[in-house]
Amino acid sequence: MFHKPNLIDGLSWLAAVGIGLVSTAGAANTEPPADFVFGNGSIYTLDADSNVAAALAVKGGYISSIGRDADIEPLIGIDTKVVDLQGRMVMPGLVDSHMHVLTGGLALLNCDMNYQPVDINQVLAHIQACIEGDGKTADDDWAEVVKLDYPSLVTKNGEVGKRELDKLQTERPIVIQSSDYHTVLLNTRALDLSNITAATPDPPGGKIERLPGGQEYSGVFQDAAARELVNLPPPTEAVRLEACRSALRLLRQAGITTFQDAVAGPDDSPGEWRGHRPRRQHKTWVGLSQNTVAEIKRMNDNSTIGPKPTMKWQAIKGFLDGVITYPARTAAVVDPYCYPVNGSETDGEWAPDPRTMNEPYWSQDILNATLEGLFLAGIDAQLHVDGDRAHPDRKGDFKLGLAHEELSYQDDWARFAALGVDPIMSFQWAQLSSFYIPSTFATLGDYRRGNLQAHRRIEEAGRPIVYGSDWPIDPLDELLALKVAVTRSGDPTNPKSPASFGPPYDGIFPGDPISRESALRAITTNGTRFLRADASIGSLEVGKLADLIALEKNYFEVPEEEIERQRVLVTMVGGEVVFATDDAQSEFGVTPRFPNFGQIGSQLDNRAIGGFDRRSLSKRGVASVARLRRRGQCTHKHRG
Known part of the structure; x- marks a missing residue:
């Protein structure tokens, strides 16, 4: 020994x-x-x-x-x-270049649908149980629900919104976040408190869904409308701290030693965090103003990375489009989305609909000028890019990451290397799920399937992939993500994988896998290069x-x-x-600085379908998988 x-x-x-x-x-x-x-x-x-x-x-x-x-x-x-x-194997700590740590931590504390493929009755039953169990009685106390598998819900029940949520036995405002975090559902009370009326226009880069007739709102909001119009009160400092502690427990367990929080602001760094941060954080600022550059530089820790945890504010985040998934289809695409004609989504014919074309949220000229100003000021950028049309056109001495690249255009694959731009991709999205089957594959058309999650194509064209989980858009499981990268399939034995729900989600995703070393470098050395930290971390030297x-x-x-x-x-x-x-x-014979989960998980079990961190799903696995296979339904998946 x-x-x-x-x-x-x-x-x-x-x-x-x-x-x-x-x-x-x-x-x-x-x-x-x-x-x-x-x-x-x-x-x-x-x-x-x-x-x-x-x-x-x-x-x-x-x-x-x-x-x-x-x-x-x-x-x-x-x-x-x-x-x-x-x-046993030792390797560098994992580097997650695109995740939402505070959002993920807050989700752990909220009423949690846990990515499960439930119907509207199950949704309402779980929310009702959360409302009755959280001890809040004031009519203005918002009830926030997270990680809803919205595509699966729509497949089961059709369009849902305020009419269904108003059936809950409560006067409290209800807001439900889809697991893609680009769609929210509100009840009438939440709409009223947000001062949203039939006359409220769509904000730039957002969409308010309306009921047939085009006047009355349905309670469904997409993209910027979901973020900017809903008057959800911000969490208190104490709640943020509790959320951060809960999130960091998961990150430590997952082996993540460095991460970039892809949406953050000055209020997303609780003052008491420093005693609980076991890793190196890089923040991306959201929003532009005259004071943006000065504020980022003021908050950034310019010291050399050392053994103690550090927090760097060195990049800004922008959204160029929405998501490709059906029914949202808010991402900018080169060709129109297909739309069901002469039948329903599941059994009808799909044909291109020119009305579904979306422009990127930024014009090319304004985007280029904005990025140039940031780069000249020494600030990097990470841009949300989900469709194949939302690409900037700049070259220079900077770090620019294009997050997600879920659907990419073949002519752009070589441009990543030519421009020195980093594709930040979420490997776990290259597994079959309800976010693709049946409707998203149909709305994209067969000819575009080979351009989904094109990790291998971009790498072969000369630019290595950088990994970002986008948690909590998916369950946090970095090892599952690595498995998906090298097999293009999930794991039927893992309750965090859609494959655990059986056919057709246990099949192979279109496209080619990458090697084990390429996948591992995406979550280590490539990530630290993008984060300007490769001189200090990322490899064991x-x-x-x-x-x-x-x-x-x-x-x-x-x-x-x-x-x-x-x-x-x-x-x-x-x-x-x-x-x-x-x-x-x-x-x-080692004693970690921080205790393991202990009681915190059990305290949160009742808030989440399947328990905190989905851990109790494995105990119910056989029965629930058999049930869901009979229904022919799936689990979760993506976007953020």
Whole structure:
């Protein structure tokens, strides 16, 4: 067993277990002892040569040495914490370049539909239970519901909105967020409190759905209308802090050591966060004003990235379009969407409808001028781009990320490399789900399916992919995302995957997979390059920060179908263990800075269908999967 020697053992213990010391065992060591040593493992450095080592030493939050076990052994002192990996894999910590941490944390505290393919009666029953159980009685207390599988609901029940929500036994305003976070549903009370009338016009970049006849609002809002017209009160500082704590527990467990929060503002950084942030955060500012540049520079931490957590404000976020999914279809596309004719969505013929063409929310000239001003001021940009028509046209010394690229145009694949633009893509969207089957595939037409989630095509054209989960648009499961990237399919055994609901969602998504290393670099080295942090993190090299994770199984060796059937055992940030599973704590003798979930999960179980983090779905898996297969329905999926 690989372990730390005591004063009596000296150095002889290593040879006894066959690790193979050479003559350096007895030589004097002038280097200070390491704080941590990981040995007897497979250390995937993801350096330029993709080297694999057996051991790694950490001192003062940095990687001090990496190589053979014999190379690291002289750095073991009496106070060194030694972890015998017993052949397990260690790799750089995961870098998620597009997620919504505060939004995801708040969703954990709200009434949660948990991406499940429920009908309107089940929706109303769960919301009613949440209302009766949350202890709020004031008529003006908003009830917020999150992660609704809106496409599946529409497939089951047709268009739904305020008329259905008004059946709830409450006077409180109700707002439901679709899991794509581009569509919201409101009851009449919420509409009244938002001062929305039949005369309210569509805002720029948004749409208010109306009932037949075109006058009365339906209670369904898309894109900017969903964000800007609804008077949902902001969460208090205490609620934001609780949300952040809950979210960061999930991130630590997932092995995420660096992330970019893709929609943030000055109120999204609770003052008490600093004691709870176990990782490096990069924020993207939403909104433009004369003071934007000055405010971003004021908030940004310009210090060199070190072992302690940091928060960088270095980019701005913009929305160029909406989403491609049916029935929203608010993304800008090169060709018209198809629309059902001579029948319903499920059994009728679909034909192109020129009326469905959407312009990007920004004109090219204004977008170029805005980006140029930002880049000259030293501020990067990340733009929401879901359709194949919403692309900027700039080249220069900057970091520009195009988030999602769900449907891309083949003529643009080579432009990513030519312009130095980064595609930030969510691998988990390349699995079949109710967001594609049946209506979104039909509305796009067969000829465009090969352009969906074109990870391989963009990579082959010269630009590596950067990964961003877009959580909470999907359940947070980075290992599942990696599996999807290399197989174009989900996992029937994972309740977070649409494939767990059986045919047709357990099939293969159109398009070509990428290699395991390409997928892993998307969530490590490529992400840190985009975030301007690659000199400090992203790979395991001497002099870089000790941001790393230990996996239960070897990602490069397990069969494809088992890539995500494992756990992150240990998460380390800046040389400090911030997460370890209960069994890893016992086996490795490590104590993480933060406790594991404990009671927090159980406290939130009743708010979410299937329980907090969907963990109880696996207990009900067999029965619920059988039920849903008989119905021929699916689960969730995307966008943000």
